[in-house]
Amino acid sequence: MDKKLPTEPYKGVRDFYPEDMAIQSYIFNTWKKTVETFGFERYDASILEPADLYKSKGAVNAEMVNDQTYTFIDRGEREVTLRPEMTPTVARMVAGKHRELSFPLRWYSIPNLFRYERAQRGRLREHWQLNCDIFGIEHYTADVEIIALAHQLLIDFGATPDMFEIQLNNRAEMSQIFAGLGITEPEVINEITRLNDRKKKITTEEYETALLSIVGDTALVNQIQEKLNCQNDTNEVLEGLKTLGINNVKIDRTIARGFDYYTGTIFEIVDTDPSNNRSMLGGGRYDNLLKMFKDESVTGIGFGMGDVTMRDFLETHNLLGAHITKTAPTLVIIPTDSDRNLDSQKIAHLFRQREVKVSVDLSNKKIGKKISDAVNRGATFALIVGPDELNSGNFTLKNLAFETEESGTIDTLLTYLISHTT
Amino acid sequence: MDKKLPTEPYKGVRDFYPEDMAIQSYIFNTWKKTVETFGFERYDASILEPADLYKSKGAVNAEMVNDQTYTFIDRGEREVTLRPEMTPTVARMVAGKHRELSFPLRWYSIPNLFRYERAQRGRLREHWQLNCDIFGIEHYTADVEIIALAHQLLIDFGATPDMFEIQLNNRAEMSQIFAGLGITEPEVINEITRLNDRKKKITTEEYETALLSIVGDTALVNQIQEKLNCQNDTNEVLEGLKTLGINNVKIDRTIARGFDYYTGTIFEIVDTDPSNNRSMLGGGRYDNLLKMFKDESVTGIGFGMGDVTMRDFLETHNLLGAHITKTAPTLVIIPTDSDRNLDSQKIAHLFRQREVKVSVDLSNKKIGKKISDAVNRGATFALIVGPDELNSGNFTLKNLAFETEESGTIDTLLTYLISHTT
Numbered sequence: 001m002d003k004k005l006p007t008e009p010y011k012g013v014r015d016f017y018p019e020d021m022a023i024q025s026y027i028f029n030t031w032k033k034t035v036e037t038f039g040f041e042r043y044d045a046s047i048l049e050p051a052d053l054y055k056s057k058g059a060v061n062a063e064m065v066n067d068q069t070y071t072f073i074d075r076g077e078r079e080v081t082l083r084p085e086m087t088p089t090v091a092r093m094v095a096g097k098h099r100e101l102s103f104p105l106r107w108y109s110i111p112n113l114f115r116y117e118r119a120q121r122g123r124l125r126e127h128w129q130l131n132c133d134i135f136g137i138e139h140y141t142a143d144v145e146i147i148a149l150a151h152q153l154l155i156d157f158g159a160t161p162d163m164f165e166i167q168l169n170n171r172a173e174m175s176q177i178f179a180g181l182g183i184t185e186p187e188v189i190n191e192i193t194r195l196n197d198r199k200k201k202i203t204t205e206e207y208e209t210a211l212l213s214i215v216g217d218t219a220l221v222n223q224i225q226e227k228l229n230c231q232n233d234t235n236e237v238l239e240g241l242k243t244l245g246i247n248n249v250k251i252d253r254t255i256a257r258g259f260d261y262y263t264g265t266i267f268e269i270v271d272t273d274p275s276n277n278r279s280m281l282g283g284g285r286y287d288n289l290l291k292m293f294k295d296e297s298v299t300g301i302g303f304g305m306g307d308v309t310m311r312d313f314l315e316t317h318n319l320l321g322a323h324i325t326k327t328a329p330t331l332v333i334i335p336t337d338s339d340r341n342l343d344s345q346k347i348a349h350l351f352r353q354r355e356v357k358v359s360v361d362l363s364n365k366k367i368g369k370k371i372s373d374a375v376n377r378g379a380t381f382a383l384i385v386g387p388d389e390l391n392s393g394n395f396t397l398k399n400l401a402f403e404t405e406e407s408g409t410i411d412t413l414l415t416y417l418i419s420h421t422t
Numbered sequence: 423m424d425k426k427l428p429t430e431p432y433k434g435v436r437d438f439y440p441e442d443m444a445i446q447s448y449i450f451n452t453w454k455k456t457v458e459t460f461g462f463e464r465y466d467a468s469i470l471e472p473a474d475l476y477k478s479k480g481a482v483n484a485e486m487v488n489d490q491t492y493t494f495i496d497r498g499e500r501e502v503t504l505r506p507e508m509t510p511t512v513a514r515m516v517a518g519k520h521r522e523l524s525f526p527l528r529w530y531s532i533p534n535l536f537r538y539e540r541a542q543r544g545r546l547r548e549h550w551q552l553n554c555d556i557f558g559i560e561h562y563t564a565d566v567e568i569i570a571l572a573h574q575l576l577i578d579f580g581a582t583p584d585m586f587e588i589q590l591n592n593r594a595e596m597s598q599i600f601a602g603l604g605i606t607e608p609e610v611i612n613e614i615t616r617l618n619d620r621k622k623k624i625t626t627e628e629y630e631t632a633l634l635s636i637v638g639d640t641a642l643v644n645q646i647q648e649k650l651n652c653q654n655d656t657n658e659v660l661e662g663l664k665t666l667g668i669n670n671v672k673i674d675r676t677i678a679r680g681f682d683y684y685t686g687t688i689f690e691i692v693d694t695d696p697s698n699n700r701s702m703l704g705g706g707r708y709d710n711l712l713k714m715f716k717d718e719s720v721t722g723i724g725f726g727m728g729d730v731t732m733r734d735f736l737e738t739h740n741l742l743g744a745h746i747t748k749t750a751p752t753l754v755i756i757p758t759d760s761d762r763n764l765d766s767q768k769i770a771h772l773f774r775q776r777e778v779k780v781s782v783d784l785s786n787k788k789i790g791k792k793i794s795d796a797v798n799r800g801a802t803f804a805l806i807v808g809p810d811e812l813n814s815g816n817f818t819l820k821n822l823a824f825e826t827e828e829s830g831t832i833d834t835l836l837t838y839l840i841s842h843t844t
C-alpha cells in the first residue's frame with residue numbers, strides 16, 4: 001500500500017473552499033466597486049520579483065528583508081523574492097514607464113503578499129491586500145482623498161464611523177517637533193520613530209527606558225512624551241477630512257508606520273472594538289520611491305488593507321451577513337432518468353443564453369432526491385424533464401422557495417423565470 | 423551616486439499596466455460569467471504547495487517535476503513548490519473534505535501557475551489558467567457538459583465554431599485499440615501515448631522510427647498508424663455534443679495529453695487559423711486522483727485554459743474589440759483652482775453614492791488643460807466647480823463626447839447624468 005499524502009495546505013496559507021471563496025470574492029468585489037467610483041484603475045504584476053528590489057536602503061525595513069521574505073535562487077542562478085509588499089513593485093512599474101504615463105495616476109491592485117512568519121493566530125504567510133496609490137499630486141487634498149477613500153471602503157461594507165478611528169500623523173511635522181526639541185540627527189529621529197511604532201505593544205516603563213537610551217537625557221524624554229501626547233494638534237488634512245464630514249479622525253503623534261520611505265502624511269485605521277483592537281489599514285505619502293530606479297521623483301500617497309484584518313473587522317462587527325453564501329444555481333434541471341440528460345442539457349442552453357445560472361443534475365439519483373439536492377444547494381427553481389414533458393412540450397417549473405409551480409412551454413417558463421428573478 | 427535598479431520585471435513574467443490589466447480582467451470576467459451560468463462554484467488556494475504533492479507517481483509528468491518546477495527549501499526546512507498546475511491542489515482539497523462535500527461538485531478557479539521554462543515566445547514562467555472540474559458524475563453526459571462548457575467559453579468571446587476545432591479521444595478506447603493489436607503492457611502503451619503527444623511536432627519519418635523502436639515490428643507500426651488514422655470513429659460523447667448542436671468536433675486518436683492521470687475521455691481545442699495553429703485548451707477524465715491522499719476514489723472530468731493562449735486566439739481572430747479599454751471615470755470634476763478641491767470632493771461624494779465613477783482633478787493645471795486631460799482619459803462628462811458655481815448653486819455639466827452642456831443644481835445634474843449613462 002502506498003503511503004498517502006496529507007491533505008493539509010502548506011503551513012501558514014489557506015485553502016479557499018467555495019464557502020470561504022464567496023466571502024473572499026465579496027470582500028474583493030466591494031473593494032473594487034468602491035475604488036472604481038474614485039476613478040482608480042487596476043494594475044497587477046507577478047509575485048516573483050528580483051530580490052534586489054527589497055535590498056535597496058529605505059525600500060522595506062531591515063527585519064523583513066533579512067528574516068521574513070521568501071527568497072531563493074532560481075535554476076538560472078537569479079535571486080528571486082516572493083513579494084512581501086506591493087509598493088516596491090508599483091514604484092518599479094511607474095519608474096519603468098515614467099515618460100509615457102500621464103500623471104496623475106490613481107492605481108489599485110489586489111495582490112497576494114508573502115512573509116515567512118512564525119505561525120500564530122492571524123499571522124499568515126500569504127495574505128491579499130488592497131493597494132491604492134495616487135501618484136503625481138502634491139496638494140494636500142490628495143491626502144484627503146486617499147483617506148476619504150479608505151473611510152468609504154469601510155462604510156461600503158456597512159460599517160458606521162463609530163466602529164473605527166482614523167489616526168493621522170505627518171513625518172515632516174514630526175521632524176519639526178523634534179527640531180524644536182533640538183533633535184535633528186536623522187538616525188536618532190528614525191530610532192525614536194521605530195520605538196513609537198512599538199509604543200502600544202510595550203509598557204510605559206519599557207518605552208521610557210528605551211527612549212532614554214536613545215536620547216540620553218531624562219528631561220528630553222519628558223519633553224518628547226509631552227509633545228507626543230498633545231491632544232489639540234491639527235493640520236490641513238484633518239481639517240479637510242472634517243470638511244468632507246469625516247469626523248472619526250484624530251492626530252496621533254505616536255503613529256509611525258514601519259516603512260522608512262514615508263515623507264509626509266502617515267495614517268492608520270484602527271478598529272474601535274476592544275476585542276479586535278488593532279490596525280486594519282495603513283499608509284502615507286512618499287516622495288522618493290522612484291529614486292531606486294531613476295533620477296526622477298514622483299510624489300505619491302497610498303495605503304494597503306489586508307483581507308485577513310478586513311474579514312476580522314467584518315466578523316467583529318457582524319457585517320458579514322448571511323446573504324454572503326456561495327453561488328447557487330438559479331435553476332436546477334432534473335432529468336427523470338439518465339436518458340433525458342442530453343435533452344436537459346439542450347434546454348439548459350436556452351436558459352444560459354439569457355444568463356440564467358443553470359445546473360443539470362446528471363446523477364442517477366431518484367427524482368425526489370434530485371429535488372431535495374436542488375433545495376439543499378440553494379437553487380430557486382427546479383424543472384423536471386421526462387418523456388411526458390418532452391412529448392407534450394408542456395413542462396413544470398417548481399419554485400423551491402415558495403413551493404409553487406408554473407406550467408407551460410420552455411419559452412413561457414423562461415420568460416416567467418426571468419421576470420421572477422430580476 | 424547610487425547604482426540604479428532595473429525597472430524590468432523578473433525574467434519570463436509580466437507586468438500588467440492598466441491597459442493590459444483591462445484585457446486580463448475582460449478575459450477573467452468573461453470566463454467567470456460563462457462558467458457560472460453552468461452552475462460552477464469558485465475555489466482557490468495558495469500558490470505555495472508542499473513539494474511532495476508533485477512527486478507522487480502519476481501526479482505530473484516526470485519532466486516537469488525534475489526540470490520545470492520552482493522548488494525551494496523554506497526557512498523551516500520544508501520543501502515548497504510554486505504550483506505548476508492546479509489539478510493536484512484541487513484533488514488535495516477534495517480529498518481533504520471528501521466526507522463533508524456534497525457531490526457532484528462543479529468547481530472552477532483562475533489560478534496563476536509557475537513553470538521554469540527557457541525564455542521563448544509565448545512560453546512564460548507564470549500564466550493564469552481557468553480550471554473547471556466536475557467531480558462525482560460517471561455518466562458520459564458529464565463529459566459532454568464539460569466540453570460544451572469549453573465550447574461555450576469561446577462562443578461567449580464572440581468566436582464562431584469555424585475558428586476552432588474540438589479534438590476528442592479516450593484513453594480506455596485507446597487501450598482497447600492497442601489490445602486488439604496485441605499490445606497490453608501498460609508501459610508500452612504509455613510510451614506510445616507519449617510519442618503520439620509529440621506526433622504533430624516531429625516528421626512522419628521520425629515518428630515511425632520512434633514507434634518502431636518501441637514496438638519492434640514494422641507490420642505493427644503500420645497497423646498502429648492505420649488505427650490512429652481512422653476517420654470514421656465515433657463515440658457517445660461525440661454524438662452527445664452533436665445532439666447539442668456542437669459540430670466542430672472530431673475523434674483524433676493521436677490526442678494524448680501530457681498527464682498520466684487521465685483514464686477516459688481526453689480532449690483538446692485547437693485554433694483553426696494556420697497562423698496560430700496550436701492547442702488552446704485541454705482536459706480529460708480521471709478516476710484515481712484522490713488515491714494519492716485517501717483510499718477513496720472520485721471520478722472527475724475537467725480542463726484548463728490559459729490566459730496567454732486565450733489572448734493569442736482573441737487577437738488572431740480580431741475578437742479583442744476596441745471597447746476593451748482601461749476603466750475611465752464617467753465624470754471628472756474640475757475645480758477652477760486648488761482652493762475648490764475640497765468643495766469638489768464633497769460634490770464627488772454625492773455622485774459616488776449613486777455608483778458613478780468620479781475623478782476629481784486635484785492638479786494645479788489651468789482649466790482648459792484639465793478639460794483636455796479629462797477627454798484624453800476617456801471621461802464622458804466634466805463638471806466645473808468654481809466660486810461662481812458654488813455661490814449660485816448653478817453648475818455646468820459638459821458632455822465631452824457630444825460637446826453639449828447642461829446647467830442646473832447638483833441634484834438636477836446628477837439625475838441628468840444617471841439617466842444618460844445607464
